[in-house]
Amino acid sequence: MTNDSTSSVATEQPLILMEAVEKWYGDFQALKSVNLSVRKGEKIVLCGPSGSGKSTLIRCINHLEAYQKGRIVVDGVSVTDNHKAIDIVRQEVGMVFQSFNLFPHMTVLQNCMLAPIRVRGTSKSEAEATARRYLDRVHIGNQADKYPAQLSGGQQQRVAIARALCMQPKVMLFDEPTSALDPEMVKEVLDTMIGLAQDGMTMICVTHEMGFARQVADRVIFMADGQILEEAHPEIFFKSPQHPRAKQFLGEILAHH
Amino acid sequence: MNTVFSLKDFVFLLAGLKWTILLSAIAFTGGGIVGLIVAVARTAQSAWLRRVMIFYIGVFQGTPLLMQLFVVYYGLGLIGIQVPAWAAVTLAFTLNASAFLGDIWRGAIQALPRGQTEAATALGLPMVSRLRDVILPQALRIAQPATVGYAVQLIKGTSLAAIVGFIELARAGQIVSNQIFAPILVFGVVGAIYFVLCWPLSFYSARLEAKFAASR
Ligand SMILES: Nc1ncnc2c1ncn2[C@@H]1O[C@H](COP(=O)(O)OP(=O)(O)OP(=O)(O)O)[C@@H](O)[C@H]1O
Ligand SMILES: [Mg+2]
Numbered sequence: 013m014t015n016d017s018t019s020s021v022a023t024e025q026p027l028i029l030m031e032a033v034e035k036w037y038g039d040f041q042a043l044k045s046v047n048l049s050v051r052k053g054e055k056i057v058l059c060g061p062s063g064s065g066k067s068t069l070i071r072c073i074n075h076l077e078a079y080q081k082g083r084i085v086v087d088g089v090s091v092t093d094n095h096k097a098i099d100i101v102r103q104e105v106g107m108v109f110q111s112f113n114l115f116p117h118m119t120v121l122q123n124c125m126l127a128p129i130r131v132r133g134t135s136k137s138e139a140e141a142t143a144r145r146y147l148d149r150v151h152i153g154n155q156a157d158k159y160p161a162q163l164s165g166g167q168q169q170r171v172a173i174a175r176a177l178c179m180q181p182k183v184m185l186f187d188e189p190t191s192a193l194d195p196e197m198v199k200e201v202l203d204t205m206i207g208l209a210q211d212g213m214t215m216i217c218v219t220h221e222m223g224f225a226r227q228v229a230d231r232v233i234f235m236a237d238g239q240i241l242e243e244a245h246p247e248i249f250f251k252s253p254q255h256p257r258a259k260q261f262l263g264e265i266l267a268h269h
Numbered sequence: 270m271n272t273v274f275s276l277k278d279f280v281f282l283l284a285g286l287k288w289t290i291l292l293s294a295i296a297f298t299g300g301g302i303v304g305l306i307v308a309v310a311r312t313a314q315s316a317w318l319r320r321v322m323i324f325y326i327g328v329f330q331g332t333p334l335l336m337q338l339f340v341v342y343y344g345l346g347l348i349g350i351q352v353p354a355w356a357a358v359t360l361a362f363t364l365n366a367s368a369f370l371g372d373i374w375r376g377a378i379q380a381l382p383r384g385q386t387e388a389a390t391a392l393g394l395p396m397v398s399r400l401r402d403v404i405l406p407q408a409l410r411i412a413q414p415a416t417v418g419y420a421v422q423l424i425k426g427t428s429l430a431a432i433v434g435f436i437e438l439a440r441a442g443q444i445v446s447n448q449i450f451a452p453i454l455v456f457g458v459v460g461a462i463y464f465v466l467c468w469p470l471s472f473y474s475a476r477l478e479a480k481f482a483a484s485r
Binding site for chain 2: 107112115
């Protein structure tokens with residue numbers, strides 16, 4: 013158990029492992045034999061055209077969507093239909109959505125305290141201290157007693173990030189976190205994510221923010237039609253994409269910017 | 270024979286009012302508790318649970334309350350279960366109210382953005398917490414006007430309990446009216462009492478609604 017060779021194997025075990033994952037919505041196949049391995053501390057940017065299965069892929073990781081074939085393992089726990097396993101994995105995986113999804117009937121602080129209290133059994137005072145620490149970290153500590161509707165979109169998304177962090181997850185999943193924001197608010201959210209990346213968080217980000225990908229990503233993964241078509245370091249991917257679909261996609265993205 | 274509307278008659282009406290209030294309170298409380306279960310089961314993941322609830326709601330919404338009262342009161346007697354009138358009425362009103370309230374709250378739950386459940390699920394919240402902390406507080410707020418509207422219907426609907434022998438407000442009015450031959454006067458008073466009972470509910474509800482609207 014304690015000899016060097018096994019412990020080094022343990023540290024090399026990927027934090028997230030997807031093996032030949034297939035997912036159908038009825039007759040429609042949304043994921044086709046997806047293989048992905050993410051090491052601790054790695055930052056992945058996932059991009060691809062609309063409908064290519066990016067959201068589906070990351071939603072399978074915390075089992076917001078069930079998949080039909082293959083295997084997903086998060087921090088050594090197999091994500092199957094087993095409720096216990098799913099509960100364990102969800103505690104370790106934070107998620108941030110395009111539409112923020114804050115709970116509108118709770119204050120910012122209550123939003124951040126709910127899950128630690130209900131899921132981890134943290135005491136109220138401890139949950140509040142943690143919540144305030146993370147709210148300060150996303151520079152929104154002075155808004156703790158407001159309701160989400162009283163905040164701007166960028167502020168709401170930063171609260172959503174803090175809310176996920178309060179569970180002290182091992183991985184953070186982002187599904188187009190800046191797509192619903194007015195342009196002037198995109199930067200404050202991206203800066204928050206960059207800070208998180210610099211602190212060593214393991215992240216999978218679905219985003220079309222190429223500047224962010226360049227600055228932060230260890231790997232860019234390109235998807236189309238439910239398949240991973242290309243995986244490369246951002247400099248290489250943006251300079252010389254290999255797959256024709258990737259070339260076309262990058263052409264369209266750049267034309268928009 | 271007594272031919273003027275006396276204090277004694279008014280006291281008789283108030284005794285009827287007591288039953289009206291009591292029946293309404295029991296039906297709303299019982300119907301509310303069972304209705305919550307109905308609403309949650311009606312929006313559950315399990316398809317067969319949803320189908321059972323669609324049937325349950327359909328039966329109680331699709332048949333007259335009068336008939337449901339008969340079935341519970343006389344039907345249970347026929348199969349050998351003797352129930353006192355109050356128990357039969359309580360049961361029938363509770364079941365009926367649970368179907369209507371359950372359906373109102375089902376609509377409100379479904380009106381919430383999907384992202385609310387998804388965010389709660391992604392945070393790892395167990396089902397009970399998702400419902401109690403996230404879904405129901407929002408749904409009940411959305412459903413509040415319809416819920417109060419139904420409560421007002423319910424108060425008036427308790428007059429049906431008269432058919433199994435309850436002398437509630439409407440039945441008491443009928444009795445007094447038959448004694449003193451002054452239907453317009455007596456039912457005028459009865460109507461006024463119903464109004465005094467129901468109007469504050471509607472008024473309070475409108476105020477709450479305005480308050481929630483302002484806090485959004
Ligand atoms: N609940 C569902 N039922 C049926 N089909 C679905 C469902 N959710 C997604 N799909 C389909 O699966 C495919 C992949 O969807 P997904 O949302 O993962 O794409 P995406 O890459 O995230 O796209 P976008 O950039 O628009 O968010 C799409 O063709 C979509 O229409
Ligand atoms: Mg998507």
